[in-house]
Structures are given as C-alpha cells and as structure tokens.
Amino acid sequence: MPNMSPKKNEMPSQPPEVRNKNFREVALGYTEEIALDEAARCLNCKHKPCVNGCPVNINIPEFIKKITEKDYEGAYQIINQTSSLPAVCGRVCPQENQCEKYCVRGIKGEPVGIGRLERFVADYHNSLPSTKVEKPTPNGHKVAIIGSGPAGLTCAGDLAKMGYEVTIFEALHLPGGVLVYGIPEFRLPKSVVQKEIDKLKDLGVKIILNVVAGRSFTIDELFEHGFEAVFIGSGAGSPRFLNIPGENLSGVYSANEFLTRINLMKSYQKDSATPIVNSKKVAVVGGGNVAMDAARCAKRLGAEEVYIVYRRSEEELPARKEEVEHAKEEGIIFKLLNNPVEVIGNEKRFVTGLKCVKMELGEPDASGRRKPIEKPGTEFVLDVDTVIIAIGTSPNPLIKMTTEGLKTNDHGGIIIDEETGATSREGVFAGGDAVTGAATVILAMGAGKKAAAGIDKFIREKK
Numbered sequence: 001m002p003n004m005s006p007k008k009n010e011m012p013s014q015p016p017e018v019r020n021k022n023f024r025e026v027a028l029g030y031t032e033e034i035a036l037d038e039a040a041r042c043l044n045c046k047h048k049p050c051v052n053g054c055p056v057n058i059n060i061p062e063f064i065k066k067i068t069e070k071d072y073e074g075a076y077q078i079i080n081q082t083s084s085l086p087a088v089c090g091r092v093c094p095q096e097n098q099c100e101k102y103c104v105r106g107i108k109g110e111p112v113g114i115g116r117l118e119r120f121v122a123d124y125h126n127s128l129p130s131t132k133v134e135k136p137t138p139n140g141h142k143v144a145i146i147g148s149g150p151a152g153l154t155c156a157g158d159l160a161k162m163g164y165e166v167t168i169f170e171a172l173h174l175p176g177g178v179l180v181y182g183i184p185e186f187r188l189p190k191s192v193v194q195k196e197i198d199k200l201k202d203l204g205v206k207i208i209l210n211v212v213a214g215r216s217f218t219i220d221e222l223f224e225h226g227f228e229a230v231f232i233g234s235g236a237g238s239p240r241f242l243n244i245p246g247e248n249l250s251g252v253y254s255a256n257e258f259l260t261r262i263n264l265m266k267s268y269q270k271d272s273a274t275p276i277v278n279s280k281k282v283a284v285v286g287g288g289n290v291a292m293d294a295a296r297c298a299k300r301l302g303a304e305e306v307y308i309v310y311r312r313s314e315e316e317l318p319a320r321k322e323e324v325e326h327a328k329e330e331g332i333i334f335k336l337l338n339n340p341v342e343v344i345g346n347e348k349r350f351v352t353g354l355k356c357v358k359m360e361l362g363e364p365d366a367s368g369r370r371k372p373i374e375k376p377g378t379e380f381v382l383d384v385d386t387v388i389i390a391i392g393t394s395p396n397p398l399i400k401m402t403t404e405g406l407k408t409n410d411h412g413g414i415i416i417d418e419e420t421g422a423t424s425r426e427g428v429f430a431g432g433d434a435v436t437g438a439a440t441v442i443l444a445m446g447a448g449k450k451a452a453a454g455i456d457k458f459i460r461e462k463k
Contacts, residue, residue, distance in 0.1 A: 002040055002041065002042075002043060003037060003038075003040035003041045004041075005041060005109075006108065006109025006110060007109060007110050008038060008041065008110045008111065008112065008113040008116075009030065009034045009037055009038045009113060009116075011027050011028070011029075011030070011113075011116055012027070012028040012029070012030070012031070012034075013026050013027050013028055014026055014028070016326075016329035016330050016331070019186065019330065020296070020299050020300060020330035020331060021300060022186075022300065023184065023185045023186050023268060023300055024185070024186060025185070025186055025187070025189050026186050026187065026326060027091070029116075029119055029120060029123055030113075030116055030117070030119070030120045032120075035067060035116075035117060035120040036067065036068065036070070038112065038113050038116065038117060039064050039065075039067035039068045039112075039117060040068060041105055041112045041113075042061060042064040042065070042068075042105075042112045043104055043105065044061045044064070044065055045061060045104055048060065048061055049102040049103070049104065050099040050100070050102050050103050050112075050114060051099070052102060053098045053099045053100075053101050053102040054098060054099045054442075055098065055442050055443055055445065055446030056082050056083050056089075056154075056442065056445055056446050056449055057082050058078075058079050058082050058083055058099075058118075059078050059081070059082070060099055060114055062078050063075040063076075063078040063079050063117075063118075063121065064112070064114070064117060066078060067117060067120075067121065072120075072121055072124040072125070073124070073125060073128070075121045076121045076122065076124065076125040079118060079121060079122070082449070083445070084153060084154045084157035084158070084196070084199075084200070084445070085150060085153060085154065085196045085441075085445060086118055086119075086121065086122035086125075087119065087122035087123060087126060087192045087195065087196060088150070088179060088188065088192065088193060088196060088441065089115070089118060089441065089442055089445070090115050090116070090117075090118035090119025090120070090121075090122050090123075091115075091119055091187065091188050091192070092183060092187060092188055092441050093115055093440065093441060093442040094320050094440055094442070095114055095115035096111075096320065096321060096322075098442065099114045099115075100112070100113075100114050100115070126192070126195050132202075133199065133202035133203060135202075135203060135204050136160065136161055136162065136163040136203070136204075137163050138163050138165060139162065139163035139164060140165075141163075141164050141165065141228050141459050142164070142165045142166075142167070142226050142227045142228055143159050143164050143165070143166050143167075143227060143228065143229045143230070143231065143455055143459075144166075144167055144169065144222045144227040144229075144230045144231070145166060145167065145168040145169065145230075145231045145233060146168075146169050146213045146219075146230065146231065146232045146233060146234050146399070147168075147169075147170065147171075147177055147213075147232070147233035147234040147235055147432075147434070148168045148170040148175035148176060148177050148197075148207060148233075149176070149177020149178050149179060149233055149234075149235050149432060149433070149444060150177065150178070150179060150233075150432065150441045150442075150444040150445045150448065151231075151233035151235075151431045151432025151433070151434070151444040151445065151447050151448040151451075152168055152177065152231065152233030152432070152448065153168075153175075153176075153177075153196070153197065153200060153445075153448070154444070154445040154446075154448030154449050154452070155231045155233060155429075155431065155448035155449070155451050155452045155455075156168055156200055156205045156448075157199075157200050157203065157205070158448070158449055158452035158453070159452050159455065159456070160200065160203040160204055160205050161203065162452075162456055164456075165204070165206075166204070166205045166206065167205075167206040167207075167208060167227075168205060168206065168207045168208065169208050169211050169213060169216075169217070170207060170208065170209050170210075170211070171210070171211065171212045171213070171234075172209065172210070172264065173209055173210055174209070174264065175197050175207050175209065176190070176193045176194075176197060177233075177235055178235055178433070178441070179193045179441070180193055180263060180264055181256075181259065181260045181263050181264040182256075182259055182260075182263065182290070182293070183263065183293065184259070184262065184263055184293050184296065184297055185263065186296070186300070187293065190263075212398070213232075213234060213398065213399050213402075214396075214398030214399050214401060214402040214403075215398065218402045218403065219232075219399070219402070219403045219406075219425070219428060220403070220404075223427065228427065228459050228462070229427045229428070229429065229455045229458060229459060230427065230428050230429070231421075231428075231429045231430065231431070231448070231451050231452075231455065232399060232414060232423070232428065232429070232430040232431075232434050233430070233431055233432045233434060233444070233447075233448060234395065234396060234399060234434045235395070235396075235432060235433040235434055236393040236394055236395045236396075236433035236434065236436075236437050236438045237256060237393060237395075237396050238393055238394045238395065238396050238397070238412075239254035239255065239256045239257070239389065239393050239394075240389075240391050240392045240393060240394060241254070241389055241391075242285065242340060242389060242391065244340060244341055244342055244343065245342045245343065246342050246343030246344060246345055246351075247343055247389070249343055249345040249349050249350065249351050250345075250348075250349055250350050250351065251277060251279075251345075251350055251351030251385055251386045251387065252343055252351060252386075252387045252388075252389065253386070253387070253388045253389070254388075254389050254390075255284070255286070255290045255291065255293075255294045255388055255389060255390035256393060258276070258294055258297070258298075258388050259290070259293060259294060259297065261274050261275075261276045262276065262297050262301075268297075268300065268301055276301065277385075277386060278301070278302065279298060279301065279302075279303045279385055279386035280303060280304050280305070280385055281303065281304065281305045281306075281307075281383055281384040281385055281386070282295070282298040282303045282305070282306045282307065282384060282385075282386045282387075282388065283306075283307045283309050283335075283340075283354045283382055283384040283386070283387050283388070284298070284306065284307065284308050284309065284387075284388045284390055285309050285310075285340050285354075285387065285388065285389050285390060285391060286308075286309075286310065286389070286390030286391045286392075287308065287310035287312065287316070287317040287318055287319055288317075288318045288319050288390065288392075288438075289318075289319045289320055289323055290390045290438070291308060291310075291319065291388075291390035292308070292319045292320075292323040292324065292326075292327045292332075293323075294388045294390050295307075295308055295327055295332045295388075296326070296327055296330055296332065298386070298388070299330055299331060299332060303386075305333060305384075306331070306332050306333065307332075307333045307334075307335050307382060307384070308327070308332055308333070308334045308335065308336075309335045309338050309339075309340055309354065309356060309382070310334070310335070310336050310337075310338070311337065311338065311339040311359050311372040312336070312337065312359070312361065312369065312370070312372050313336055313337055313361060314334070314336055316361075316369050316370070335356070335382065337358060337359045337360065337361070337372070338356045338357070338358055338359060339356060339357055339358075339359050339372065339374065340354050340355065340356050340387075341355050341356065341357050341379070342354075342355040343355075343387050344381060350385070351384065351385055351386060351387055352383075352384075352385065353381040353382060353383055353384060354381065354382045354384050354387055355379060355380070355381050355382075356379070356380060356381075356382055357374050357375070357378055357379050357380075358374075358375045358378035358380075359372040359373060359374060359375060360372070360373055360375055361373070392437065392438050393433070393437065393438045394411060394412045394413075394437060395408075395411075395412045395413055395414065395433065395434045395435075395437065397412055399414075399434075400412070400414070403425060403428070404425075405424055405425045406423055406424060406425045406428065407423070407424040411437055412437075413434065413435050413436060413437055414430040414434055414435050415435075416429070416430050416431070416435055417454075419450070419454070420450065420451070420453070420454030420457065420458075421447060421450050421451030421454045421455075422454055422458070427458065429451040429454055429455055429458075430451070431444065431447025431448050431450065431451045432444035432447050432448060435447065
C-alpha cells in the first residue's frame with residue numbers, strides 16, 4: 001500500500017545549537033525504517049516525470065521500488081548506471097528544483113524525498129565491505145581530463161566504463177575540485193568524496209595531482225603525448241569582487257579563498273599550517289549556496305555575529321531553501337534589501353565596518369528578478385571586522401590563453417556544442433563551470449556525461 005502522507009519524512013540532524021560549533025555533518029541520514037516509509041510514498045508513475053528533471057537521468061521510480069523491496073544494493077546499481085557520484089548528489093543536489101520539482105506527490109503535498117533516498121542507498125552501499133571492481137576491457141584509446149571536480153569525475157567514470165584509458169590532471173594536491181575545496185565538511189564529508197574517487201581509481205582512472213593546465217602543460221602537449229581527446233572540466237575558480245572602495249583591506253576575503261582555507265587546508269584545526277583570522281563579527285555579501293556555506297563556516301569558527309548581506313529580498317535568494325533554513329537555525333543574521341557600497345578600515349588598514357545602503361525592488365530585470373534600486377539617504381555602517389565576498393566566480397583564463405582556436409564568451413566561459421560538449425578546437429571538449437560559470441554539482445555532472453558520449457562518438461568516427 002502506498003504511503004499517502006502529504007509530508008515527506010524529516011531528515012534527522014544535529015541540533016542547531018550543537019552543530020553551529022562543529023564541522024561534523026549536519027544531516028544524519030535516513031534510518032532504514034524512515035527510508036522504507038518514505039519510499040512507500042512513491043506512486044511509481046509510468047510516465048516518470050521526475051526522471052525528466054534529473055540532469056543525469058537516474059531511473060528514480062525503479063531505484064525507489066527496490067528500496068520498498070529492501071533490495072538496497074539493487075537500488076544502488078540502478079542509480080550507478082547513470083550517476084558516478086550518488087553519495088555526493090544525495091547530499092548537495094538541489095532536488096527541489098530538479099527531480100522533486102516534477103514529482104506528482106508534490107501537486108497536493110510535498111514531493112517524495114528523492115535526494116534523501118538516494119543518499120540512503122549510496123551510504124548503504126558504501127558501508128558494505130569493498131568488493132573488487134572488474135575493469136572493462138581496454139579499447140586502446142587514451143583521453144585526458146583537466147580537472148577532478150564533478151564534471152571531470154563524471155566524464156572520466158563514463159569513459160572508463162567504455163574501456164578508455166583515462167588520465168585526470170588536477171591543479172590541487174587533492175582530487176575532487178569544488179567538492180573538496182568549496183563545499184564544507186558539515187554538508188559533504190570529504191571521506192564521502194574520497195570513496196567516490198576510489199571507485200573511479202578501481203576502474204583504472206589515473207589521477208595526476210599538482211599540475212596546472214596552461215602552466216605545467218598545454219592542451220597541444222597532451223595531444224603530442226598520445227591523448228586522442230581532451231575534456232576541460234577546470235571549473236570556475238576566479239573570484240568576482242564588488243569593485244567598491246576598501247576591498248583591498250586586510251580582513252576582506254573572496255569566498256573562494258575563505259572556503260579553501262577551511263575545507264581544503266583545515267584551518268579550523270588548531271595545528272593547521274594555513275590559519276584564518278579569528279573574526280568576531282562577519283559580513284558575507286551574496287545570497288547563494290556559497291554565501292550560506294561561508295556564513296555557516298564563520299559561525300563555526302567562533303564569530304559572535306555573522307550577517308548575510310543581500311541586495312534583494314528573501315524571495316529572490318538563489319540559495320537552496322534548506323541551506324537558508326539551516327543558516328537561520330544556526331544563528332546567521334539576514335540583512336536583506338541592503339547593498340554594500342564601501343568597506344571601512346582603520347589607520348592600520350584592517351576592516352572595521354561595511355557601509356551599506358538600503359534597497360527596494362523595482363521592475364524585473366533581464367534575469368526575470370525584480371531589479372534592486374537604492375533608497376536615497378539610507379546609508380548605514382555594519383560593525384564588522386571581516387567581509388567575505390560571495391557573488392560568484394568566473395572560469396580561469398589560463399587554458400584559453402595557451403590554447404589556440406579555443407573560443408570563449410564574454411564571461412570567459414568556453415563555447416561548446418550543447419549536444420556533444422565539443423569546443424571550437426577539434427578533439428577538445430568541455431563542460432561544467434568552465435563553460436557556464438559557477439553552477440550546481442549535478443549540472444556539471446550532466447555536462448560531463450554528455451561530453452563522455454561526445455568523445456566516444458568522436459574517437460569511434462575517427463577510426
């Protein structure tokens with residue numbers, strides 16, 4: 001019998017007053033009992049609208065049906081047919097705007113907790129004793145992947161399953177890209193990311209660390225070394241700033257630097273070789289998931305007051321609803337309809353405040369959101385000692401600068417064929433944030449999957 005409850009099962013989690021003082025995972029995951037109850041809410045629709053909302057086309061009703069049968073490993077294998085990172089996606093994908101958005105149960109109530117069930121299944125599989133993965137028969141062709149973020153890992157996994165010899169080139173000292181340097185431990189434990197990466201290594205994927213595309217090597221050199229195709233999944237690691245007075249003061253961070261110090265360099269640990277300033281009052285400028293991550297990290301580092309400063313209203317916040325709710329529960333203060341105009345400093349050039357002006361919403365702009373307009377005479381100074389700028393990132397220009405014939409758009413994103421991921425340079429493909437600018441993990445994965453199919457077609461047609 002289907003469970004016709006209009007509400008999805010709550011996710012067990014650490015209490016707010018406890019979790020805002022530690023970096024352990026906030027969401028604790030469904031128990032078997034909760035997962036079975038939630039899976040029973042799925043109507044197993046024949047037309048599967050939820051699948052159409054998934055960028056990697058997971059057969060959602062089928063894996064949920066396996067859960068109701070208590071065949072959790074069978075459920076994992078269904079997910080694994082199209083997704084290389086299920087334990088990651090179950091934690092950080094914006095399901096409310098994708099698969100769950102199209103769930104029939106959402107018409108008269110809440111949709112099925114698809115993401116929470118995906119996490120349950122992936123965590124079950126990862127808890128089992130490791131089994132030896134049978135490597136696919138080699139097909140004799142080599143492909144290079146630049147970047148080990150979600151786009152690169154997905155492209156590598158799909159190609160490895162087809163028998164390609166795949167090598168990933170990563171600039172940092174750990175693989176994972178934004179999954180390790182951008183998303184905090186309390187949202188995505190790094191042990192989870194490492195397990196997903198280990199599975200790719202078991203398939204034969206090689207990962208070379210500490211090499212920077214455009215500096216350590218060029219794309220031309222990869223072709224000279226026998227690679228028949230190259231996928232660029234280098235992400236968008238170049239931070240954007242507000243271009244207001246005072247942004248060069250001590251105590252102003254880009255969200256990229258702030259989060260990298262915390263997530264990758266573990267600056268919250270007492271013996272960290274990469275410390276971070278001990279802030280008391282912090283302003284985070286921006287309203288996306290990265291802004292929420294930075295604010296929640298600042299709180300965990302001991303800041304007494306942490307503000308989200310955003311020039312639009314709560315309705316326009318681009319961050320996931322769940323992340324906004326968690327931030328509020330943890331004591332983050334939202335200063336909405338406020339826009340920074342200057343970072344204030346003292347004679348020693350340390351931050352002492354953030355000057356803002358109040359805003360009101362006018363008519364919708366080109367993005368469809370109502371345009372924020374300054375209210376004259378409403379300037380005020382927010383008393384803070386640290387300012388974190390979290391208003392987006394752009395692709396790093398190094399690869400374009402060292403690759404002849406690679407076309408990019410006005411924002412530095414690589415121009416591709418939407419169907420195959422092919423760039424203007426023969427044999428070179430791209431996807432993820434290197435193309436779109438900062439976006440979601442699952443969209444990057446979808447781009448990596450599409451490019452893998454495009455690369456396979458390209459190489460087969462060249463035989």
